[in-house]
Amino acid sequence: MPVAAWIFADLLMSSSLLSLVLLDNPATPDMSAVAEILHARHPELAREPRDDAAAWQAQANSPLIRCGNALVAVMSMPAPIPHDEGLWARAASTWPEGKAVAARHRGHLIVSMLGKGEQPLQAARVTTAVIGALIATMPECCGVAWAGRVARPADLWLEASRDCFAPYPNYPFGLWVDTLPFRSGAKIGAVTMGLSAFVGREIEFVTGKLTLSALFDKVTGLAVYLIEHGSVVKDGDTIGASASERIQVRYKNSDAFGGLPVFYCTDDSV
Structure with missing residues (x-):
């Protein structure tokens, strides 16, 4: 099985926090740029073991990014997310434009931590940090469907995700x-x-x-x-x-x- 297909299968089976980043148009993130933004936004995270320019360039198209001790997978999909009428009906009270955004988007990213070792709160923090960095580097991002249950606009995610490692009550509970x-x-x-x-x-x-x-x-x-x-x-x-x-x-x-x-x-x- 190709590496990308194996990662995708692992995501579907292992993570209840699997999230979807909606894209106005299909795009593949430059993961080296995402890593730079991630560590600028969250300096408390350890940098990748290899941080020379050649290593970053080689990892630009990788589906994986290291976030502290965790690995997060990001898969680019050239299609809209599956339609879920209930998701967008629930989102309407806080994001009235959400249904229109869902109707127009043409691609998405699948984002999830690999493996089952992390506690759910830490997994949520790490995944949220990565999604925030993706939004910061990709103008195509227009929304996030979190764990199949909660939909929020990209600009709210960009701002609120900065606090994903803060103690309660300052972490972004409302994104989750x-x-x-x-x-x-x-x-x-x-x-x-x-x-x-x-x-x-x-x-x-x-x-x-x-x-x-x-x-x-x-x-x-x-x-x-x-x-x-x-x-x-x-x-x-x-x-x-x-x-x-x-x-x-x-x-x-x-x-x-x-x-x-x-x-x-x-x-x-x-």
Whole structure:
């Protein structure tokens, strides 16, 4: 199997954080230029073992880039990404132009870390850094579809990805996870999209007590906790900021969202 085909197959099988960078027109990145921008934007990362000019030039068309101790693969595809109506419907509230961008783009890049050794948060940080460097060097970039769940414009990615190695609350959580409101009878709710790439489930939180703003704060706080610590909240646990606050968490397939695996949360009495 050719090296490029082997890398592509590994990406499809190994990474839940596989992301797609939309291109107005098909293009292949100069990976030596991407590496230079990557290390200028994130000097905390170790430089490639060989940094002489000849080595950089030889790696210009490589599908791989080293980011610290990790290898990230970038594959150029001369076709639009598969259409996902739900992805663009979710993006519409924060990126109204997204559907038009998706309709006009003609190529894309597949970006993912190779292997399964890194923790999901570190993998997200590294992949985000590489995508930011790609956008900085390729004017064709027009958007990013992150982990098949979250779509954001390229200019937002370029800016927010600078902070991908910052501690919470300064890292770009909003590039990775959408939080969407909904109604459940007389109650309100919020559901995440993108958290499952980190912990295998989304959060679905229904409340009859909280305001929408307070609900979003609860969902974001729980999502960040899970991203940083893994699936430490078990089926049937209760969580809360105080002894009097009891939020029950159940593992279930969502009734409201087509059987989506969720951490189902409610602040009804338990």
